[in-house]
Amino acid sequence: DVKVTQSSRYLVKRTGEKVFLECVQDMDHENMFWYRQDPGLGLRLIYFSYDVKMKEKGDIPEGYSVSREKKERFSLILESASTNQTSMYLCASSLFSEAEGNEQFFGPGTRLTVL
Amino acid sequence: AQSVTQLDSQVPVFEEAPVELRCNYSSSVSVYLFWYVQYPNQGLQLLLKYLSGSTLVESINGFEAEFNKSQTSFHLRKPSVHISDTAEYFCAVSDLWGYQKVTFGTGTKLQVIP
Numbered sequence: 722d723v724k725v726t727q728s729s730r731y732l733v734k735r736t737g738e739k740v741f742l743e744c745v746q747d748m749d750h751e752n753m754f755w756y757r758q759d760p761g762l763g764l765r766l767i768y769f770s771y772d773v774k775m776k777e778k779g780d781i782p783e784g785y786s787v788s789r790e791k792k793e794r795f796s797l798i799l800e801s802a803s804t805n806q807t808s809m810y811l812c813a814s815s816l817f818s819e820a821e822g823n824e825q826f827f828g829p830g831t832r833l834t835v836l
Numbered sequence: 837a838q839s840v841t842q843l844d845s846q847v848p849v850f851e852e853a854p855v856e857l858r859c860n861y862s863s864s865v866s867v868y869l870f871w872y873v874q875y876p877n878q879g880l881q882l883l884l885k886y887l888s889g890s891t892l893v894e895s896i897n898g899f900e901a902e903f904n905k906s907q908t909s910f911h912l913r914k915p916s917v918h919i920s921d922t923a924e925y926f927c928a929v930s931d932l933w934g935y936q937k938v939t940f941g942t943g944t945k946l947q948v949i950p
Contacts, residue, residue, distance in 0.1 A: 725879075756940075761845065763926060763942035764880075779937075811879060815938075822868040822887045823930055825938055827879035 724748070725828035727812050733834045740799040742831050744812030751816055753795035754825065755779075755787060758809040770795055802835045809833075838863040840929050842941035849917055850949050857912040857944045859901075859927030869910040870928040870938070871901055880926060886910065897921075922948045 728743035746753065752771050756764040756779075766779030768787040776787050784806060788796045795814075799806055809832050813825040843858045861867065868887055872880040884895040891903040901912045910927060927941040 754938075761942060763842075764940040766937065766939075769937065813880075820887075822870075822885055823938065824870070824882050824885060825872075825880075827872075827881065829879045 725812055725814055725826050727810075727828040727831050729831050730829060731832050731834075733836065734799075734802050735836055736803060738799075738802050738835075740802050740833065740835075742797040742799075742810055742812075742833070744795045744797070744814075744828055745793055746795075746814040746826070747793065748814065748816070748826070749792065750814035750826070751792075752814060752823070753789065754813040754815075755785075755795065755797045756811045756813065757781070758811055758830070764811065767797065802833075804835050807833060807835045838867070838929050838931055838939045840927050840939055840941035842927055842944050844944050845942065846945045846947065848947045848949055851919055852916050854915050855913065855917050855921075855946065857925050857927075857946065859910045859912065859941060861908050861910065861927070861929040863908075863929060863931060866932045868930045868932065869901075869903060870930070871895075871899070871910070871912050872926045872928060872940075874924045874926065874943075876923070883912075883925070917946070917948050919948050919950060921946060 725746045754769040755767040770776045770789040786798045812828040815823045815825045817823045841860045849855045870885045871883040873883045874880045886903045894900045930938045
């Protein structure tokens with residue numbers, strides 16, 4: 722089974738701190754994604770990556786950056802955390818094929834609180 | 837650009853009653869369609885998907901969804917719900933050509949009442 726792991730389930734940080742959220746997948750998937758999930762807003766795409774060192778902005782990239790130095794690892798960086806970045810962050814990976822489409826496999830999420 | 841609308845944010849239903857969770861999408865090209873489920877304190881997991889072929893797709897736990905191209909809908913149904921179906925359900929769409937990106941709806945919380 723595909724496994725996507727995230728470095729922390731819960732994280733509390735202070736305003737202005739630099740925050741790193743790590744995601745690792747073990748199935749050699751090409752594509753990796755970072756979403757934030759907020760009540761009533763569903764999942765919103767922050768950034769995605771379709772290859773090592775490649776990244777694309779999603780729908781809400783402001784205030785975030787990403788890094789993908791290895792195929793299995795995709796990091797989300799909050800350069801200077803703010804209270805409006807308090808949210809649940811979900812990482813996902815996928816491998817496109819005509820037979821399977823682009824089903825995404827999700828990690829358990831990191832609930833980040835910025836004080 | 838593609839978008840997904842889930843018309844109901846919450847759906848309460850009694851145990852063993854039928855349920856339908858509605859999903860409409862918009863896209864200018866052919867699409868893949870998905871339903872994901874999120875149980876409390878967990879990440880999302882795939883429930884079922886439509887890629888091509890038969891417009892009726894089923895999951896292993898009794899849910900089904902029908903792709904209706906003319907109405908651009910992909911509603912999720914179950915004839916008899918169980919307490920364990922209590923979760924949040926997300927509809928999602930992906931263009932066949934923009935295959936990396938998936939657009940999610942805002943989710944529907946299904947609350948099964950004993």
